[in-house]
Amino acid sequence: MGATLSQKAQGQYNSSTVTDAPRGNILAPDGSFWVLRNNVWQITANPKLIKDSPESIAKKISPFLIDDPTDVASVSAETLKINNLVSKKDVSWVSLAQKVADNVKKNIQAFDLPGIYFTQQEGRFYPEASASAQVLGFVGKNEDGSSIGYFGLEGYYNLPLSGKPGFIGQEKDAKGIPILLGGKKEVTAIKGVDLVTSLDKRIQLVIERKLEEGIAKYGAKGGEITVMDPYTGEILGMAGYPSFDPAKYQEYGDAVFRNPVISNSFEPGSIFKVLVMAAGIDSGAVTPDTQCDICDGPINVDGYQIKTWNNEYHPNSTMTEVITNSDNIGMTFVGQKMGQEIFYDYLQRFGIGSLTGIDLQGESAPPIRKKGTWSNVDLDTITFGQGVAVTGIQMIRAVSAIANGGYLPTPHLVTEIKGDGWQEKVNHLKPPRVISQKTAEEITQMMVSAANVGEAKWTKIPGFTVAAKTGTAQIPVAGHYDPTNTNHSFIGFVPVNHPKFIMLVTLQSPQSSPWAAETAAPLWYSIGKELFPYMGIQPDQ
Amino acid sequence: MKMRRNKINNKINTGFNLKSLKGYFLSGMCAVLAVLSIFMTIESATSGAEVSEIQKEQALLMSQQQDLQEALVENLSVNSLQEKSGELGFTKVNNLVYVADSVPVARLPY
Numbered sequence: 001m002g003a004t005l006s007q008k009a010q011g012q013y014n015s016s017t018v019t020d021a022p023r024g025n026i027l028a029p030d031g032s033f034w035v036l037r038n039n040v041w042q043i044t045a046n047p048k049l050i051k052d053s054p055e056s057i058a059k060k061i062s063p064f065l066i067d068d069p070t071d072v073a074s075v076s077a078e079t080l081k082i083n084n085l086v087s088k089k090d091v092s093w094v095s096l097a098q099k100v101a102d103n104v105k106k107n108i109q110a111f112d113l114p115g116i117y118f119t120q121q122e123g124r125f126y127p128e129a130s131a132s133a134q135v136l137g138f139v140g141k142n143e144d145g146s147s148i149g150y151f152g153l154e155g156y157y158n159l160p161l162s163g164k165p166g167f168i169g170q171e172k173d174a175k176g177i178p179i180l181l182g183g184k185k186e187v188t189a190i191k192g193v194d195l196v197t198s199l200d201k202r203i204q205l206v207i208e209r210k211l212e213e214g215i216a217k218y219g220a221k222g223g224e225i226t227v228m229d230p231y232t233g234e235i236l237g238m239a240g241y242p243s244f245d246p247a248k249y250q251e252y253g254d255a256v257f258r259n260p261v262i263s264n265s266f267e268p269g270s271i272f273k274v275l276v277m278a279a280g281i282d283s284g285a286v287t288p289d290t291q292c293d294i295c296d297g298p299i300n301v302d303g304y305q306i307k308t309w310n311n312e313y314h315p316n317s318t319m320t321e322v323i324t325n326s327d328n329i330g331m332t333f334v335g336q337k338m339g340q341e342i343f344y345d346y347l348q349r350f351g352i353g354s355l356t357g358i359d360l361q362g363e364s365a366p367p368i369r370k371k372g373t374w375s376n377v378d379l380d381t382i383t384f385g386q387g388v389a390v391t392g393i394q395m396i397r398a399v400s401a402i403a404n405g406g407y408l409p410t411p412h413l414v415t416e417i418k419g420d421g422w423q424e425k426v427n428h429l430k431p432p433r434v435i436s437q438k439t440a441e442e443i444t445q446m447m448v449s450a451a452n453v454g455e456a457k458w459t460k461i462p463g464f465t466v467a468a469k470t471g472t473a474q475i476p477v478a479g480h481y482d483p484t485n486t487n488h489s490f491i492g493f494v495p496v497n498h499p500k501f502i503m504l505v506t507l508q509s510p511q512s513s514p515w516a517a518e519t520a521a522p523l524w525y526s527i528g529k530e531l532f533p534y535m536g537i538q539p540d541q
Numbered sequence: 542m543k544m545r546r547n548k549i550n551n552k553i554n555t556g557f558n559l560k561s562l563k564g565y566f567l568s569g570m571c572a573v574l575a576v577l578s579i580f581m582t583i584e585s586a587t588s589g590a591e592v593s594e595i596q597k598e599q600a601l602l603m604s605q606q607q608d609l610q611e612a613l614v615e616n617l618s619v620n621s622l623q624e625k626s627g628e629l630g631f632t633k634v635n636n637l638v639y640v641a642d643s644v645p646v647a648r649l650p651y
Contacts, residue, residue: 033614039607102608125611127618173586177593180585201619463639539639 013179015172021163023122024192026136026153028201029415033127035136035154035246040099040123043108045085046092049115058082060111064104065097099123122147130245132204134259135238135413137361138246151257153195153413155361160417163192196416196423198234203227206530208239214523215241219511220488224260224392225527230400230493230502233409233428235358258362265366265389266506269473269516270309270326271491272385274443275398277323279346280334282439288446291316292333299329302377306332309472323446324454326470328384335383343379344371347388349434350398351408358393358411366390385473396491396504402447403467403493403502406440407431444496451492456521461529463539467499468492468524470516475509485509488516490524500535503527 026035043061050057062078063069085094098121100108105118124139137152149158166189171179178184207225215223227237240260244252258264280286296315298307308328314321322330335343347353353368366389369378381387390398393411401408409431417424435443447467451460456470471489474481488510493502503524510519531537615621 032617032619036611036614038611039604102604102611125614127614128620131620173589177586177589180589180592205619205623533634533637 013171013173014169015176015178016167016169019166019168019189020122021165021189022191023124023139023147023163024161024194026161027194027196027418029196029198030201031196032201033125034132034197034199034201036125036127038123038125039102040121041102041105042098042119042121043096043100043105044117044119045094045096046115046117047086047089047094048092050086051114054083054086057086057113057116060113061096061108061116064107065100124246126245126247128201128205129247130243131201131208132199132238133243133246134240134257134261135199135235135360136246138249138257140249149361151362152259152360153197156359157195157414161192161195164190166190191420194418195414196418197413198229198232198236198415199238199413200236202534203237203531204239206534207237207527208243210523210527210530211239211241214505214507214519214526217512218488218507218519218523220507220519221509222260223505223507224264225503225505226261226392226396227501227503227531228396228400228411230403230409230499231407233397233400233411233431234415235411235413236501259360261392262356262358262360262363263391265364265391266487266508267388267473267476268385268390268395268489269471269487270385271395271399271469271471271489271504272388272390273323273326273331273383274402274447274469274491275346275350275352276331276334276343276383277319277446278402278435278439278443279343279350280338281319281442282435283338283342283346285337285339285342286319286334288320288442289318290337291318292322292327292330294333295322295327295329297329299332299380301332301380302375304377306377306380320446320449323443323469324449326450326454331383332380335379340374340379341371343382344368344374346434349408350401351394352388352390352398354394356391356393356397356411359414363393364391365394385471392504392506395489396502399491399493399504400502401434402440402443403499404431404440405437406433406435408434447492448496454517455515456490456517459517459522459525461525461532463541464494464528464532464537465496465540466492466494466528467496468521470521472514472516486514488520490516490520492524492528494528494532495537495540500537501531503531 023037025033025037028034058079062082063075066074066078069075082096085096088094108116109118126136135152137150137154139147139149139154142148147162149155149161154161167185167187169185171183173179207227211223211225214220222241224240225237226235228235238259238261242256244256249257281288293316295313295317297313298305306328309326313329314325314327317325317327317330319330319334321327322334347368353365355363355365368388378387397409397411410428412426412428414426417426444467447469448465451457451466451468454470456468460466469491471491473487473489475485475487476482487506487508489504489506491502491504493499505520505524505527507520507523513519
């Protein structure tokens with residue numbers, strides 16, 4: 001009896017509180033915020049302690065809980081909902097609203113309504129609204145009701161961002177005032193770290209705006225744009241469409257949460273040719289001046305006929321002309337010269353078929369067919385980017401090796417981690433060399449030629465030398481190619497002698513034209529026109 | 542004989558005085574400790590209330606700091622700055638003119 005009473009007494013004066021570990025923020029390279037932790041509130045009610053009528057409370061509160069208080073229908077619906085909740089006299093706790101902003105809480109608090117309570121919650125504030133949503137991810141709840149990051153940076157860095165909650169055990173008197181002479185146990189909460197990213201706000205906002213405009217202009221179903229530093233692998237901008245608002249993620253379907261740049265695969269088409277040509281030259285199978293002796297017409301392989309994209313043929317083309325003309329027959333020539341073994345090894349070296357290791361949750365890597373299982377037609381079609389699937393991030397990473405002189409970088413976003421009173425740079429492994437400097441320079445010149453005299457030459461920006469390649473790829477549907485739709489891509493880097501950025505633009509099924517030279521290419525250049533002055537890129541012609 | 546009796550009486554008196562002195566001293570000490578204990582209890586209770594007040598104030602200040610930071614971040618967001626610059630009449634440069642070092646005049650864009 002005495003022990004029980006003692007236990008009850010202890011329960012009354014011993015207070016234990018779990019102290020929250022604030023979630024870390026996500027910052028841009030200039031120190032501004034992509035995501036800021038903020039205080040939000042849960043509004044609850046004890047219907048048994050309410051003094052006013054449920055109708056009166058509902059009418060007072062509801063206008064503050066909807067986005068547009070002038071929308072009469074929404075206000076009525078919210079009033080009805082609150083009224084129903086507060087009318088439940090048989091319960092002692094009902095939740096009226098979650099994640100309510102501080103100013104809303106203050107407005108409701110001003111009514112001084114007995115039986116209405118406010119509990120602090122952790123929220124995320126996005127100063128740039130829905131910008132870069134698929135890169136940032138969002139914070140939701142797990143099955144235990146705890147906050148957890150999903151997708152993007154929030155998902156990948158959930159643990160360091162979350163920190164570790166603390167604990168304070170203390171004796172308190174009847175009024176809840178701490179008794180200083182009593183015992184105290186304290187475990188300090190560890191705040192989640194802040195992530196400094198390479199994601200540049202200006203670049204990000206430009207590419208998101210341009211992507212949306214481009215999709216509308218060319219009638220595409222979706223699209224993606226990635227801007228990267230080809231030397232370091234730092235992602236400067238990454239946009240996918242359609243996207244979502246991370247502050248209201250509950251209102252969207254699961255499909256938009258996936259970042260298409262890292263999760264969706266596509267057959268790259270002709271942009272893949274630069275990798276195949278790099279493999280051919282680096283392995284010694286061909287040189288830029290090697291002439292194609294099968295380029296005078298279509299070829300038949302395993303019962304299939306392979307043609308050029310425009311059904312025009314260029315006998316004895318050099319390898320530079322093969323890239324400039326985006327010649328499928330010329331590419332099969334390179335593939336046949338290399339052979340399956342060497343070709344396969346180079347694809348692996350370029351990271352095709354493997355995860356890039358980007359620090360975003362949700363990356364996928366479409367596999368490539370196993371070595372030794374390729375038929376002749378497989379080898380030939382893969383040389384011009386059909387019959388092989390890649391993600392956007394794999395593609396831009398591989399072409400970066402051409403831009404930077406032969407090294408395969410690891411794409412990443414987080415450059416620095418900051419805690420209370422300390423900060424540390426994130427070190428990445430030295431990128432491995434995958435092709436020689438000479439090969440990289442030769443392919444760069446071929447890409448310059450493709451940009452200057454290829455089918456997209458009409459859209460280039462005068463005065464600036466760009467190394468680029470278009471890609472129009474058929475879309476596989478249930479084992480066949482879609483006869484009406486194509487995917488369009490354009491990849492390029494600038495300045496060619498020491499690139500400040502490499503950018504990949506991909507549009508899904510544009511309807512305005514069947515060719516990337518008329519959709520993805522002009523979109524790339526229209527973005528370039530805004531990025532060149534911002535990044536200090538001067539005309540060189 | 543008389544002298545010897547006086548000596549014994551003196552001894553008894555001195556012993557009695559010492560005992561009562563010790564008693565007074567101990568009582569005094571107890572009283573001081575009791576007062577100190579009461580004083581400490583009052584003091585610690587008051588300090589507990591003060592600590593509680595300071596903790597509340599700290600929480601309030603931190604909340605206000607958070608609000609101010611949020612307002613600052615919101616006002617300095619690129620979206621917000623773009624909107625304000627538009628309202629103030631700033632427009633984006635459409636045609637840039639690059640001036641070459643060797644050419645003394647501006648080159649018009651194509």
